[in-house]
Amino acid sequence: MKKSFLTIPFLVFLIFFQYCSAPNNEKMELPDKGKVTIMSLDPGHFHAGLIHKTMYPQVDSTVYVFAPEGAELDDYIKRIAGYNSREESPTAWNIEVEKGDDFFSKMISKKPGNVMVVAGKNDQKIDYISAAIANGIHVYADKPLVINQEGFQKLVRAFEASSEKNLLLYDIMTERFEIASQLQRELSMLPAVFGELENGSLGNPAITKESVHHFFKYVSGNPLVRPDWFFDVTKEGEGIVDVTTHLVDLIQWEAFPEVILDTTDVQMLNAKRWPNSLTLDEFSKVTGKTAFPEFLQKNLKNGNLEVFCNGEMNYTLKGKHAKVSVIWNFEAPEGAGDTHYSMMRGTKANLIIRQGKEENFKPTLYVALLEGQDQALENAIASTLQVKYPGLGLQKQKNGEYLIVIPESYHIGHEAHFGQVTEKFLEYYESGKMPTWEVPNMIVKYYTTTKALEMARE
Numbered sequence: 271m272k273k274s275f276l277t278i279p280f281l282v283f284l285i286f287f288q289y290c291s292a293p294n295n296e297k298m299e300l301p302d303k304g305k306v307t308i309m310s311l312d313p314g315h316f317h318a319g320l321i322h323k324t325m326y327p328q329v330d331s332t333v334y335v336f337a338p339e340g341a342e343l344d345d346y347i348k349r350i351a352g353y354n355s356r357e358e359s360p361t362a363w364n365i366e367v368e369k370g371d372d373f374f375s376k377m378i379s380k381k382p383g384n385v386m387v388v389a390g391k392n393d394q395k396i397d398y399i400s401a402a403i404a405n406g407i408h409v410y411a412d413k414p415l416v417i418n419q420e421g422f423q424k425l426v427r428a429f430e431a432s433s434e435k436n437l438l439l440y441d442i443m444t445e446r447f448e449i450a451s452q453l454q455r456e457l458s459m460l461p462a463v464f465g466e467l468e469n470g471s472l473g474n475p476a477i478t479k480e481s482v483h484h485f486f487k488y489v490s491g492n493p494l495v496r497p498d499w500f501f502d503v504t505k506e507g508e509g510i511v512d513v514t515t516h517l518v519d520l521i522q523w524e525a526f527p528e529v530i531l532d533t534t535d536v537q538m539l540n541a542k543r544w545p546n547s548l549t550l551d552e553f554s555k556v557t558g559k560t561a562f563p564e565f566l567q568k569n570l571k572n573g574n575l576e577v578f579c580n581g582e583m584n585y586t587l588k589g590k591h592a593k594v595s596v597i598w599n600f601e602a603p604e605g606a607g608d609t610h611y612s613m614m615r616g617t618k619a620n621l622i623i624r625q626g627k628e629e630n631f632k633p634t635l636y637v638a639l640l641e642g643q644d645q646a647l648e649n650a651i652a653s654t655l656q657v658k659y660p661g662l663g664l665q666k667q668k669n670g671e672y673l674i675v676i677p678e679s680y681h682i683g684h685e686a687h688f689g690q691v692t693e694k695f696l697e698y699y700e701s702g703k704m705p706t707w708e709v710p711n712m713i714v715k716y717y718t719t720t721k722a723l724e725m726a727r728e
Contacts, residue, residue: 306384309377309407311388312398314390324686328700334377343369385409385699388411403437404431414511419721422720438698447687448687450676454612457650458621462618463618465616465617465618466616467590468616470591476592477612478593479520479521481595481611487602511719514583517596525592535714536586538585541725546580546599548574607631611625636674637674662675
């Protein structure tokens with residue numbers, strides 16, 4: 271394994287060079303013309319359906335679905351039917367389904383579309399991605415693309431192949447569209463307010479991202495039914511390589527906006543993982559199954575199911591200390607949901623996102639000024655941020671922090687972010703290129719998460 275690591279910086283450079291060697295990053299010629307036609311492969315995760323909550327002018331209304339028979343396919347079809355039949359802004363998707371165990375070979379041989387969407391069964395995902403790229407199909411995939419170092423090596427090769435074939439390979443990073451994260455990033459880029467990002471330390475990181483998730487929750491107004499394999503970390507991936515994909519992505523995106531990163535920029539300091547214990551009643555409530563399946567028997571302890579869904583990593587990125595952690599609980603308190611906490615420490619200010627009871631469980635951004643630059647913050651809001659985000663306000667709190675007042679219209683919710691990131695993918699598709707930093711930084715992101723898992727298991 272150590273030998274293969276030495277090749278990664280070179281591969282990142284090679285992929286970057288292939289994407290960027292044309293003068294002024296000229297548009298690459300994509301083999302597919304006209305409308306995007308989606309092929310949805312084995313939609314085992316509800317995220318596969320969420321991208322269809324809205325329609326897109328560039329996307330053909332017919333979606334070709336290739337999947338095995340079962341509850342997951344039924345849930346996907348039912349979800350889209352619900353979007354089609356809703357009273358407000360109904361969609362008009364037409365679903366063509368090919369069922370059977372040979373679903374993947376059918377997709378490759380028939381190839382009725384030009385973009386494969388894949389969500390779920392994360393252990394197999396990279397092999398599907400690699401085969402799609404080899405057969406001239408663009409890939410738009412839910413996170414995580416890979417869940418271990420073996421998969422990471424395959425991913426690097428898949429990016430090489432996608433570059434050679436002028437194909438897009440892109441993961442669905444919804445959290446970049448959360449308004450509090452966007453404003454945290456914007457403010458961190460204003461030296462008069464933020465200064466520069468601190469270097470931080472292991473005990474006091476420069477940037478922290480923490481996420482709390484829940485097994486039982488509501489999606490599109492209905493209780494979420496999770497497949498039983500979701501609780502098999504060999505298939506879904508441990509928490510430290512799953513949800514953390516978003517958090518590591520945000521750290522790169524905020525701390526080093528549009529900077530091309532390399533795996534040599536990452537130094538993993540420590541990482542740990544620990545399980546959650548689910549009773550059979552809890553497992554049944556979220557899966558609908560009355561017993562633990564045979565493939566999960568190996569993970570039973572004292573009659574409960576142990577799921578390694580929690581994790582933490584501490585690392586440096588270009589010398590800046592970062593901390594990422596994910597916690598899974600069974601069910602959120604009433605009125606709450608999945609939550610996010612973030613801190614960016616600058617030389618002049620700290621930018622803090624909280625999402626607790628005081629914030630009505632909505633991501634809320636606070637600014638703690640360290641040098642009394644109140645006027646600089648007010649000027650930044652008025653002259654810069656209000657131009658881009660009309661309606662923003664500023665409210666000083668009793669503890670001296672400033673609350674960034676965000677109009678309700680910007681809080682569109684997690685599900686709506688899938689439409690926004692899909693529009694970004696379509697923008698890349700139409701232009702025939704992605705920003706020069708996207709592919710190298712996706713590689714660095716998955717290097718970070720899989721390296722953390724490797725260290726945590728040690």
